Amino acid sequence: MKKQSIFLILILLALFLNGCKYDFILPVETPPVDNGGQPISFATQIVPIFTEKCNSCHNSQAPMLTANVAYAQVVPAYVSTATPSGSKLYVNSASGSHYAKVSATQAALILQWITEGAKNN
Ligand code: HEC
Known part of the structure; x- marks a missing residue:
C-alpha cells in the first residue's frame, strides 16, 4: 500500500511537471536571401x-507589371523604401490579401529588393 502511494505520487508529479512545459511560439519569418x-x-x-x-491580370490591368513598364508603374507609387514591408507591392504579393500570393522565397526577394532601394537594375 505504501509503495503504491509513492508510485502514485511519482506519476502525479511527472504529469504536473510535464504540464508546465512551455511551448515557444516563434514569429513567422521570411527565409534569408542568399544572393551571393x-x-x-x-x-x-x-x-x-x-x-x-500577376500577369494574368496585370498585363491589361493597371499597374502594368510587364517587363517594359513595371518599374515606371510600381516605383514610387506602390513601393516605400522607408518602410519596405509596408509597400503596397509587397503586401499585395506576400499577404494573400490580394488576388495572388507569391511563395515565401519570392516574398523575401521582393522585400530584399525594396530594402536595397528598389533600383531599376
Ligand atoms: C485576379 C487578378 C489579379 C491578380 C492575379 C493580381 N492582381 Fe493586382 N490588382 C487587380 C485589380 C483588379 C486591381 C485594382 C483594384 C484593386 O486594387 O483591387 C489590382 C491592383 C493592384 C495594385 C494597386 C493597388 C492600389 O492600391 O492601387 C497593386 C500594387 C497590385 N495589384 C499588385 C499585384 C501583384 C504584385 C500581383 C501578383 C503577386 C497582383 N497584383 C496580382 C487584379 C489582380
Whole structure:
C-alpha cells in the first residue's frame, strides 16, 4: 500500500511537471536571401515573379507589371523604401490579401529588393 502511494505520487508529479512545459511560439519569418553578395536584380529576379503570379491580370490591368513598364508603374507609387514591408507591392504579393500570393522565397526577394532601394537594375 505504501509503495503504491509513492508510485502514485511519482506519476502525479511527472504529469504536473510535464504540464508546465512551455511551448515557444516563434514569429513567422521570411527565409534569408542568399544572393551571393549581389544586389537583387529587378529585371531578372523580380519581374519574373510578376510574370508568373500577376500577369494574368496585370498585363491589361493597371499597374502594368510587364517587363517594359513595371518599374515606371510600381516605383514610387506602390513601393516605400522607408518602410519596405509596408509597400503596397509587397503586401499585395506576400499577404494573400490580394488576388495572388507569391511563395515565401519570392516574398523575401521582393522585400530584399525594396530594402536595397528598389533600383531599376
Ligand atoms: C485576379 C487578378 C489579379 C491578380 C492575379 C493580381 N492582381 Fe493586382 N490588382 C487587380 C485589380 C483588379 C486591381 C485594382 C483594384 C484593386 O486594387 O483591387 C489590382 C491592383 C493592384 C495594385 C494597386 C493597388 C492600389 O492600391 O492601387 C497593386 C500594387 C497590385 N495589384 C499588385 C499585384 C501583384 C504584385 C500581383 C501578383 C503577386 C497582383 N497584383 C496580382 C487584379 C489582380
